[in-house]
Amino acid sequence: MFKMAAVSARTRRESIRVGRQLEWIHVRHEETAAFAAGAEAHLTGRLAVCAGSCGPGNLHLINGLYECQRSRVPVVAIAAQIPTVEIGSGYFQETHPEHLFARCSHYCEVVSQPEQMPRVAEIAIRTAISRRGVSVVTIPGDVAWRRAVDHTKHLPFSEPQPDVRPSDEELGILADVLNQGKKITILGGAGCAGAHAELIELAGKLQAPIVHALRGKEFIEYANPYDVGMTGLLGFSSGYHAMMNCDVLLMLGTDFPYRQFFPTEATIIQIDVQGEQIGRRTKVDLGFVGDIKSTLRTLLPKLDQNHADRHLKNSLEHYRKMRSSLDELATAPSGKTIIHPQYLTRVLDEVAATDAIFTCDVGTPTVWAARYLRMKANAGSSGPSPTGRWPTRCRRRSARRLPTQVGRSSRCPAMAASR
Numbered sequence: 075m076f077k078m079a080a081v082s083a084r085t086r087r088e089s090i091r092v093g094r095q096l097e098w099i100h101v102r103h104e105e106t107a108a109f110a111a112g113a114e115a116h117l118t119g120r121l122a123v124c125a126g127s128c129g130p131g132n133l134h135l136i137n138g139l140y141e142c143q144r145s146r147v148p149v150v151a152i153a154a155q156i157p158t159v160e161i162g163s164g165y166f167q168e169t170h171p172e173h174l175f176a177r178c179s180h181y182c183e184v185v186s187q188p189e190q191m192p193r194v195a196e197i198a199i200r201t202a203i204s205r206r207g208v209s210v211v212t213i214p215g216d217v218a219w220r221r222a223v224d225h226t227k228h229l230p231f232s233e234p235q236p237d238v239r240p241s242d243e244e245l246g247i248l249a250d251v252l253n254q255g256k257k258i259t260i261l262g263g264a265g266c267a268g269a270h271a272e273l274i275e276l277a278g279k280l281q282a283p284i285v286h287a288l289r290g291k292e293f294i295e296y297a298n299p300y301d302v303g304m305t306g307l308l309g310f311s312s313g314y315h316a317m318m319n320c321d322v323l324l325m326l327g328t329d330f331p332y333r334q335f336f337p338t339e340a341t342i343i344q345i346d347v348q349g350e351q352i353g354r355r356t357k358v359d360l361g362f363v364g365d366i367k368s369t370l371r372t373l374l375p376k377l378d379q380n381h382a383d384r385h386l387k388n389s390l391e392h393y394r395k396m397r398s399s400l401d402e403l404a405t406a407p408s409g410k411t412i413i414h415p416q417y418l419t420r421v422l423d424e425v426a427a428t429d430a431i432f433t434c435d436v437g438t439p440t441v442w443a444a445r446y447l448r449m450k451a452n453a454g455s456s457g458p459s460p461t462g463r464w465p466t467r468c469r470r471r472s473a474r475r476l477p478t479q480v481g482r483s484s485r486c487p488a489m490a491a492s493r
Contacts, residue, residue, distance in 0.1 A: 104131050108138020108151065115147035121203055125152040128215065129167025133174065139208050140178045145289075148202040151175070155214040158186065171212040181209040188220045204234055238347055239364040239372050248362060249376035251343065255322035257385035258282040261305070263290040265327015265346060269367035273326070274298060276370055280324075281380045283389035285313040287330045300386070302393040306332050310400065312393035320385065327366045331355055345369055 104126040111122035126132035132153035142149040153171040155161070161168065175182050181201040185191050191213075198209035240248065252258065258280045266273055270293060277284050277300035285305050286294040295301050305313030317323060318337050325344040329351050336342070336356040343360045344352045352361035362369070404420040 104134035105137060108135040108142070108149075110138075111149045111151075112138055112142040112145065112147055115142065115149050116145065119147075121148045121150065121199060123150045123152065126154065128154040128156050129169055132171055133169065136174065136178065139175065139210070143178045143180075143208045146206040148206055149208050150198050150202050151179075151208060151210045153210055153212045154218070155184070155212050157216045158214045159216075161214070171210065175208075175210040179208040179210045180205045182212075183210075184212040184214075185217055186214070188217065188223050192223060237365070237368050239368040240345075240362040244362055245369075245373055245376060248343065248360065249373060251341065251360065252280060252322065252324070253378045253380075255280070255341070256380070256382045257320045258322045258324060258380070259316045259320035259340075259385075259389070260284045260300075260324045260326060261287065261317065261328055261330060262294045262326045263287040263328025263330060264293065266290055266366050267293045267327075269327075269370055270294070270297075272367055272370035272374065274300065275374055276377075279374065279377045279379055281383045281386045282324070283316040283386050283393075285316050287328045290328060300390075302389045303396065305335050306330065309335075310396055312389065312396040315392045316385075316389040319388070325358075326370075329355065 104124075107124040107126065111124035114120075114122040124135060124138070126135045132151075135151055135153070139149065139151055153175065155171060156165050156168050172182050172184050181198050183194055183198070185194050194211055198211050201207075202209040239245070260273070260277060260280070260282045262273060262284060263286070273284065273294065274297075276282070277298075282300065283302040284294060284298060284300045285302055288304060288306060288308055291304060302316045303310055303313045305317060314335060317335065317340075320337060320340050323337055323340045323342045325342065325346075327346055329346075333356055341359045342356060343362075344358045345362045345364055345366060346352055347363065347365045349361075349363040352358055352363070400416070403414065404416040406417065
């Protein structure tokens with residue numbers, strides 16, 4: 075049903091068994107457990123679980139849980155608590171997890187009686203799956219030692235997949251605006267997952283260059299003749315150029331955070347399945363709530379073929395020149411002993427197996443991983459992956475052996491926000 079990141083208090087391995095269909099990932103520290111659970115949820119799209127002992131044990135989970143919450147992956151954290159009778163006395167290692175984890179979770183509750191556990195666990199699991207985020211269940215040690223309550227009746231836990239799209243009236247308004255636009259640019263993010271075919275067809279009809287946010291790279295860049303690169307702090311100028319020179323900017327499934335990279339004169343349209351994100355980053359002229367795949371599938375028949383392709387051609391030419399200059403930096407260094415990160419990243423991309431996963435630290439390696447790792451390698455939490463999501467641990471499934479880890483997993487807040 076899900077995977078459990080079993081953690082140890084400092085050097086001892088301790089595991090908590092949850093559910094019958096349980097797989098294990100053994101790690102040596104609670105902080106690593108939270109990142110391992112998030113990595114598993116990123117890669118599989120399924121629920122993962124991590125646990126931490128009381129006091130500093132569960133506090134170590136907080137960095138990883140913040141990343142899981144911001145990256146919208148389903149994770150349940152079990153936070154141990156001191157004995158019930160000692161709560162409120164300033165007891166050894168006393169904290170209040172229900173307050174500490176409230177800001178990085180959708181559900182955070184304390185179990186004070188064994189009879190609570192089945193229902194609280196179900197609510198926590200359903201919340202994490204349905205809202206794509208973190209649930210935290212706090213269990214005092216004395217409660218955990220008591221006999222479990224028999225609970226045989228439960229509903230299966232499956233991720234809801236509703237068909238969410240704007241109304242026909244709203245789609246008509248959207249189509250009218252797009253049909254009148256001459257210089258349209260698309261900015262896509264992680265919300266475009268699963269909608270690659272629809273996105274390419276849309277760009278063809280609108281003659282629109284496609285810019286991607288960092289977390290949209292894995293879903294948008296590959297096999298895309300309309301791609302003009304990434305924008306933002308880790309992007310480059312062609313994406314910025316395509317956005318600043320458009321008269322209509324269509325934002326699809328992205329919570330791209332950097333306001334200085336948005337155009338100020340263009341008509342801006344935003345479509346996102348999470349309505350609270352619309353207009354959060356920049357002024358939006360039209361906002362629609364809908365899943366990108368369902369929305370585009372219904373919208374496409376309403377669109378006219380745009381024959382004004384100058385904006386697209388200019389954007390693609392700008393991208394070609396910028397790409398060429400960047401690729402020159404990734405060529406083999408002749409007569410030099412210094413290996414630049416862009417060259418190393420390109421070589422790794424060429425020799426890695428198709429299911430390889432890498433991690434790297436924040437900084438220069440992040441930039442070059444984002445720009446160079448494409449279809450052949452999955453990058454870790456500081457670089458995008460084309461097929462998985464955002465793993466934080468490095469795995470190798472290939473017989474060819476490369477170093478198993480480029481660096482430690484990172485927690486770059488800008489990256490997590492660059493959906």
